[in-house]
Amino acid sequence: MHIDKYERYWLIIVTAALGIFFAALVAGAVIFGVRAPDRIELINPQRLDLTEFANPGIYDMGDNQYTVYMVASYRRGWIFDAGQDEKLNGKNQVLRFPLGAQVTFFVTSEDITHGFIIEEHNANLELVPGQVGRVQLTFDKPGTFHIQCHEYCGSGHQTMWAQIVVQ
């Protein structure tokens, strides 16, 4: 079969590009731990009172392991509600963990789509009402890290954050 010279070049370039993309995918998953968001459960966002999200909070599971139930909400004043009394600006909650804590976050939105990232950590969720996002992290460096909403969610979007303190 005769293949034109330029056609052959393009076949080689396209095959090489696919190989590079596939290698990047494998490297991302294996070396950098990139994971697709974990969608574990569907709930009724209007009836969070019937779920674990009725009592947002940090739950000590022992052995330096914690489970966090957190509600992202503009109705509560553009906050991540983790049931914490310690607040900045009168609303932005502070979550404190000891160094080395292994934390599983369960996060949901009760109204509209919000985002959830933790700076300097591999945590990035899109919070669609009715869906529960889960991410598990180990906090192995001390410091202050922000949880930030990264989906535009209205006039208070840029004030929607919480703070994690690892000490």
Ligand code: CUA
């Ligand atoms: Cu919530 Cu932007």
